[in-house]
Amino acid sequence: GRWHRIHYAAIKWLFALLIGIGTGLSAFVINVAVENFSGWKFIATFAIMRHSYFAGLVVYVLFNATLVFSSVFIVTNFAPAAAGSGIPELKGYLNGIDTPGILLFRTLIGKILGSIGSVGGGLALGKEGPLVHTGACIASLVGQGGSTKYFINWQWLRVFKNDRDRRDLVTIGCAAGVAAAFRAPVGGVLFALEEVTSWWRSQLLWRVFFTSAVVAVVVRTAMSWCAHGNCGHFGSGGFIIWDISGGQDDYSxxxxxxxxxxxxxxxxxxxxxxxxxxxxxxxxxxxxxxKGDRVKIIEACLVSLITSVLSFGLPxxxxxxxxxxxxxxxxxxxxxxxxxxxxxxxxxxxxxxxxxxxxxxxxxxxxxxxxxxxxxxxxxxxxxxxxxxxxxxxxxxxxxxxxxxxxxxxxxxxxxxxxxxxxxxxxxxxxxxxxxxxxxxxxxxxxxxxxxxxxxxxxxxxxxxxxxxxxxxxxxxxxxxxxxxxxxxxxxxxxxxxxxxxxxRGIPLLESTPKRFMRKLSARDALRANKVVNFSRIAQVSHIVAVLCSNNHNGFPVIEELPNGQTLVIGLILRSYLLVLLQSKADFQDTPIAGDDRGRVTIRYSATDFVKPVSSKGLSINDIHLTPQELEMYLDLKPFVNPSPYMVPEDMSLTKVYNLFRQLGLRHVLVVPRPSRLTGLITRKDLLLPEVLEETSTELSSTR
Amino acid sequence: GRWHRIHYAAIKWLFALLIGIGTGLSAFVINVAVENFSGWKFIATFAIMRHSYFAGLVVYVLFNATLVFSSVFIVTNFAPAAAGSGIPELKGYLNGIDTPGILLFRTLIGKILGSIGSVGGGLALGKEGPLVHTGACIASLVGQGGSTKYFINWQWLRVFKNDRDRRDLVTIGCAAGVAAAFRAPVGGVLFALEEVTSWWRSQLLWRVFFTSAVVAVVVRTAMSWCAHGNCGHFGSGGFIIWDISGGQDDYSxxxxxxxxxxxxxxxxxxxxxxxxxxxxxxxxxxxxxxKGDRVKIIEACLVSLITSVLSFGLPxxxxxxxxxxxxxxxxxxxxxxxxxxxxxxxxxxxxxxxxxxxxxxxxxxxxxxxxxxxxxxxxxxxxxxxxxxxxxxxxxxxxxxxxxxxxxxxxxxxxxxxxxxxxxxxxxxxxxxxxxxxxxxxxxxxxxxxxxxxxxxxxxxxxxxxxxxxxxxxxxxxxxxxxxxxxxxxxxxxxxxxxxxxxxRGIPLLESTPKRFMRKLSARDALRANKVVNFSRIAQVSHIVAVLCSNNHNGFPVIEELPNGQTLVIGLILRSYLLVLLQSKADFQDTPIAGDDRGRVTIRYSATDFVKPVSSKGLSINDIHLTPQELEMYLDLKPFVNPSPYMVPEDMSLTKVYNLFRQLGLRHVLVVPRPSRLTGLITRKDLLLPEVLEETSTELSSTR
Incomplete structure (x- = not known):
């Protein structure tokens, strides 16, 4: 109802605010820590160098190596997904491909502590990519209402029912990360737009914009607090911003x-x-x-040693x-x-x-x-x-x-x-x-x-x-x-x-443009030899289990056989939905007879049950244990299918299919034979429905 | 072939360059003219005011009224589409709706001269909107290779074969206009992105960016030339840029x-x-x-009089x-x-x-x-x-x-x-x-x-x-x-x-988000009572003429009857294509027998023949004269249809249909019954075809 809509919108904006505050504070913490570690390091080294260059070098090397070791230790033992910049994985996630673990709570902690160690340890890398990842992790955790595993649990925040809302939040988090890393709010918005997301909705632009502004205010406030000397070495060095307004104004x-x-x-x-x-x-x-984590640790320490020796020795x-x-x-x-x-x-x-x-x-x-x-x-x-x-x-x-x-x-x-x-x-x-x-x-x-x-x-x-x-x-x-x-x-x-x-990393990112040779191909050509795996509307549980074990597809078309012998493609069911259904067992039925009662679904499942948790690994078919009796039972899939996935005729140009995928951010498209009949033609004007139509049509669709 | 591709890409970049130069120069011309007219006006008024306030007022009013009159005269008599800001019409054009005349050569001239008059005449309006329109007109003219009517004809530029390329150019022109109007290159890019286009392709971003940079360089060059006093009053007043860098740096x-x-x-x-x-x-x-042009002229002069009297009298x-x-x-x-x-x-x-x-x-x-x-x-x-x-x-x-x-x-x-x-x-x-x-x-x-x-x-x-x-x-x-x-x-x-x-103005702009009530509707509901008008594959000329006269649809589905009595939706034919075919008469045939020779089309028509000229009004059914014999003949439409328009099943959610329209910038979507069979399922990985597939598949499709 109306009240629910207002609540939903309010929560969306609240999330945008929380992401902004969280990311701004994380950036601040990382910067303060890095500047202080570096400050102590350089002051100690300079002090000791006055007595002995060699002792200075040793102190410098050890300081750096300790920080780098702590970073690599945290990453290898605690948060493996925190290694690297995280941006390729985030691009993948927003493009529709999940990389396990990138948005976990432990990844967030590993990323923050790890980048303090690696940047503070003087390696030739920066904290900006990790900050983008940090922002995304914060966004994802906020969207999930905390992390159950670590007993952070805000049940009342769990209103986001679909993947799209989650992805929107992660987009916002990426923008917040850039905004915080560079103190560049507009740059953050554009980074999210150009580099991270594959598609874009203008209502999202608006919230991204808001979060970036919040980040700017948070960072500014924190820095003005530091200006009074509350943050040790931080403040004199400062946040990343290199004012060169004294430079050339003009050029010849x-x-x-x-x-x-x-x-x-x-x-x-x-x-x-x-x-x-x-x-x-x-x-x-x-x-x-x-070869294992030990090799990774040795490698990182070796790189740290080389870096320290070069930066000390060459001068x-x-x-x-x-x-x-x-x-x-x-x-x-x-x-x-x-x-x-x-x-x-x-x-x-x-x-x-x-x-x-x-x-x-x-x-x-x-x-x-x-x-x-x-x-x-x-x-x-x-x-x-x-x-x-x-x-x-x-x-x-x-x-x-x-x-x-x-x-x-x-x-x-x-x-x-x-x-x-x-x-x-x-x-x-x-x-x-x-x-x-x-x-x-x-x-x-x-x-x-x-x-x-x-x-x-x-x-x-x-x-x-x-x-x-x-x-x-x-x-x-x-x-x-x-x-x-x-x-x-x-x-x-x-x-x-x-x-x-x-x-x-095997993340199948779709480039922005279809490849040239796709013009000559049709949708049918992209199917190659893959046999499509369908389900009937009423499927036996054992069959479902067998299919889920035998492949790793994420979506399955569902086909209904009508009483008159004809068939009808009724939609697409996701693997994650099937897994939830198999685990709950509540919808198993003894006979292969179609029910007609869509209402029960909303009683038995809240929509959030079907959302794959972003920050945990999700269900696997191996986690589900079924008795032989249960395997003999049936499941009516119709209430759970997505009834209108996008469809393309089999001889449609592959370029067009590609654009459909890219622009709408799809994950599955059904390929169907060329239709023999036509219901009508929708033009732009048909979509500008007057508000008046609303009521009559609602009646129409409810009596249908 | 490869050579053609390079040529095509080179032309695209050349166009981007030309649009940038043209828009930058137009902005410069408008600014110089406005500043000079205003300069003369104020100096003359101040000089006369020393002797008599009343004489000063009269001179001021007359000066303004003359400029406004010339502006409104040009617009009403020569370029009616130049009135207003042009941005709503451009949004419509880029959204897929043509407004007659907005991109004509005469509109360009009317816009430039008209805004010099209206801005120089002291009215409460600006030159920024018109500059966006100017940029778009320049882009459109460049893309067409000049305007035949005014004997500006660059045949070698006519390589753009489709509507999409034309629209891309107009997008670039809009961005160039903003970049020139505000001297804000990034703002121009974003304006085109956020405000003007309804969809966006990242390869375009790149060219828009280039054009904006060209504009910035052109404007800067022109202004540095003026700095030596070559431009009269222009230069001391200056281009639109209000440097407030002396203002607050901080806020509490x-x-x-x-x-x-x-x-x-x-x-x-x-x-x-x-x-x-x-x-x-x-x-x-x-x-x-x-009530006619005279009323418009009187109205404009009256507004000018009020403005002049107020701005003179109130001080x-x-x-x-x-x-x-x-x-x-x-x-x-x-x-x-x-x-x-x-x-x-x-x-x-x-x-x-x-x-x-x-x-x-x-x-x-x-x-x-x-x-x-x-x-x-x-x-x-x-x-x-x-x-x-x-x-x-x-x-x-x-x-x-x-x-x-x-x-x-x-x-x-x-x-x-x-x-x-x-x-x-x-x-x-x-x-x-x-x-x-x-x-x-x-x-x-x-x-x-x-x-x-x-x-x-x-x-x-x-x-x-x-x-x-x-x-x-x-x-x-x-x-x-x-x-x-x-x-x-x-x-x-x-x-x-x-x-x-x-x-x-009746421009059916699609908002960025579907309306809430659309969730409850399906594609079928949007069809309302409209009976869809089909053509058979072989249509009689008289039937085509009758259909084209009886409605103003822009696209018609074409349905083929197969020898076994079944039907097949073979695609969509555009009104503009039908008009070209009716005018050329070259494809008329005496008998209703399907040809099988697609090759002849490429001989008889070059692809540009089918492109609706942007800067003229295009063909109308009333322009075509056919003899009774010709009306009796037949036309095989198959070679001219778009064989794979996007299709949706009739019970797809209208929200989804809306997003398809918006994101892909469509003008027609076929609504078909829910399919009974399925050919397959395309996922993201299927679209990451290896390059190897290219050759084999090309063979496949050519032997098919």
Missing amino acids: FYELWPMAMLGIIGGLLGALFNQLTLYLSSYRRNVLHK LLTTCTPCPDPVRYPDIVCPRPSKHYGNYVTFHCSSENQYNDLATIFFNTPDDAIRNLFSTKTVHEYSAQSLFIFMVMFYLLAVITYGIAVPSGQFVPGIMIGATYGRLVGMLVVSLYKKDDIDEGTYALLGAASFLGGSMRMTVSLCVIMVEITNNLNLLPLIMLVLLISKAVGDIFNMGFYEQQAHL | FYELWPMAMLGIIGGLLGALFNQLTLYLSSYRRNVLHK LLTTCTPCPDPVRYPDIVCPRPSKHYGNYVTFHCSSENQYNDLATIFFNTPDDAIRNLFSTKTVHEYSAQSLFIFMVMFYLLAVITYGIAVPSGQFVPGIMIGATYGRLVGMLVVSLYKKDDIDEGTYALLGAASFLGGSMRMTVSLCVIMVEITNNLNLLPLIMLVLLISKAVGDIFNMGFYEQQAHL
Whole structure:
């Protein structure tokens, strides 16, 4: 009734609010923890280094290794689904394919603790992908009303009766995650729109939008609380947001070619990155990680060791640079005072008035390193040599790091790599044109955009995220240009990062466009040799069990034999429904006679009984035990079928079938012979029914 | 073949480029013309006013009336489809409903010249809606390879063979229009996504994105050319972009309630605006404008007269305000020097050191007025009384202006109204809390967002546009909040502005969600009493003519009678195809015997022959003349049908049918009886066909 509708709508909005608050707080917790661990680490290392470099290295390595070990230990022993970024799996889930365990409560906890360890432990990865996954987990738990296993149980929240509502919530969670990770509310909405979901409904847009705004307010409130020094080291370093509004406001035409070049470099390096990580992930998946958890732990610790040694050792080999002239550049504080954050890190420098440019980016938290790379008006802070060394090393580190069993995101490494070669190109442009208004920080930003574009192949959402994190709208057309080129170049070589990873994991993501050869095929061709498994309306329990055991289809057409000998396709029944029916046994009947009483269903089952729980593994046919007597009984499937699944004639072009699947987010389509009769033709105007029709038609349909 | 595919893709991108350049240049031309006309007008009026107020008023009124007259004259006599904003019609076109004439070449010209006249003539309307229409017209003309009627003919561009490609181009054109109008490239993309199209394909996103970036570069280039003084008055006033980056960066919690109040006011006033314009438009449509073009011209001139007198007369009745203390506020130039643009207009002031606050917003171009309303750090520039008078007057003017026969946009009036009450609320907050960091300009911006949200009910795109035009990302969460509230409040009362206007014009736009009562209906219910009109495969010409004359359906199912007496629904034929066939007469045959030769079609017709020309009115059955002998002949329709239209079983839920229509952008769906047999079941995995299948299946389908 009306009251139920209002309650339902209110719950929807409440959920959107809760997801926003939860995700915002998670992002805050992760950031505070990471910044504090990093702060303690660097302060301890710097303090000990004054006495002995070797002791400093040992402390640094041990600190990192401990954090990484805790992360990989949690992931392997407690929450295996928390490894990696989670975005490919989420894309799969929202595309209609469930990966076991990705939305469990333990995955949420593993993801939060794991990314604190892996990011705090100085690995070449970011916390943004995991935050998206965190948001999705929160959304899923909220939608389920908690997790029964962990005694978190809000029964009154359990109003969501169907899969679609659940998926909507997860979409909202993904958007909230991006909004929280980058403090980019519009970027979050667009990310959910462009990258995560395969289909989209505009009423959802509205709620996604609301959640993103809530996240922004929560994060802002938490940060203003920290501004008074309540959060330790957090606050001076800060949340991910790299304000480069001091950068170039304008650009000249001769700058377009180096920018285009950035796009090409980004496309090439991004595609190479995708390919290398694909090979390595495939090797890990098929060989290395099959050897057990111990191998995963050793691998992660080894990667941590390599990372620590490189980021500590390489700056040692660089010679320090004298600070810029304090008279000419009064704004620059060089070298950086101890216990502070920022540019001009002094590290193994002989004189007081020097800084180590490689340490400035390598021996730092990722967020600060990016801020330093993007920094504007810092007159040749970095030597080309240091940038080049950093880029090569960090690229290789990022490649070997992705795929170890810790939560990991690809945004921050991508931004670091891109910003480095961007700054290199910027230095080239400055030395070529010798103009004052060319800023290396701006090129670093464009480089970052180009690498992300070349690797992830996102367009609008990435563009908006870049603008939101740098807070500089003037660069928008340039970012667009660079993204266009880098995506086009990357697309020549391979698929986007997430698509490749999803493919590797066997997640059958449907691309946005049907393949070209599908034009020549019909729906019948897609069926191949598969024999379709039907049920009759009245099916014997033993037959149902046999069918469910013999294949792993998720949907079965149901065909009724009419008294006059003809048959009629009455709908589709889902495996999950059959399993619930088999378990409850309440509808078993002794004789194969069709009942006519649809009313009883609503009494015996509440609609939620049929919803597959998102955050547990769900029923399996092996969990159900039936006596021989029960196996002899019958089940009338008609009350439980979906009576109108989408249908296509068998000679329909496969391209059209594909579009139907994609646009409506379907999981099953019935293929039927070409009809011999026609009832009518519906046009757009027929669907603009006047409200008046409502009542008469309701009567019609109720008397029918 | 492969070469053709490359050519096709290249043409698509070339079109995107051309649309971007064309729309950017059109926007530039309109802006330069408007700024210059306004500049001359105000300078002349101010000069004459020094001698006589009355003479000044007469010059001002005549100048405005001349411009408005030229606009309404062009529209009524030359391009009737150029009246109004064009966005409802474009939404309809992209939704699948053609409105005659909206994409003609003459409409383009009428739109450009007409909006120069109407905006330059000082009416309470904007040039943004018309620019969207301009972009769409350019896109359509490019896609058609020019307009034959006006001897613009690029034959080599005519490669677009289907409606879908045409519609994609128009979508791109709409996005380009927004990008050019607001200099908001991302906003343009999102506007096309959220507001204009009903469905969306991600490969299109990519091209829309490119076009928006091109527009941004073109506009920027043109403006930097103008910066050297090449464009007369243009350049000092400038393109639409109201930089309020000097405004509030932060907000306190106690400011949330006045902001929420802004949202509520915006929702109420926006809904009222929609309702008032709806009544007035309906009266105009049904009564006033039926009386002929002369009435339209008189009406427009009368509105112009009222607007001129009010904007000249009301400031005369206000007393001037003393300028702010130049010692405390050294940045403020007050009063404004003559021949300049900006704040603190001196108008009927007794002393040198005074300004007229009402003239600052009323006696100015809309762009400058908005800039003045948004202006920050201008310490109580406006009195509450002036703002209130302006708001009431301008609201009424905007209501009576919308619907007169000139090109008109609703963005700028909406921003003006909203900014005014926003500033009023801002003044209230300042006087309540007496804090220095509360800025009236920021409240003006939020007010503008709230009114647009309450009237147009856009969310993400409007939010991004507001951020892009004000260049202040920090306000994003606040804008989101205000939009959420104002849309929610507005939705209580009525539909969005464009939806209402489309409804009034009889454009059957499908809303994004099916109506609630549709759940209880089935596809059969939507057919109502309509008898479906079929054709047999072999139809007599006289029968076809009779059917086409007797109704105005656009699609007809075709049913074949098989030799064994059974029937088979072989597809759907479009009215436009039948008209082409009747006109060409090449396929008429003497006997009702089915041919079997599909090959001949491709010889006799190129695919473009069947495409309905977008920018002309198309064939009508009355244009076709057939002899009695020809009427006796037969036509085999099979080669021309669409063999696989989407079909639904007659008892499918109408909600599902609705979603099918909406998501796939369909125009016809066949309703068929529930199938008795099943060929198979397609799942997601079946659609992930390996490339290997390609070759074998191609053979299969060719031997079939």
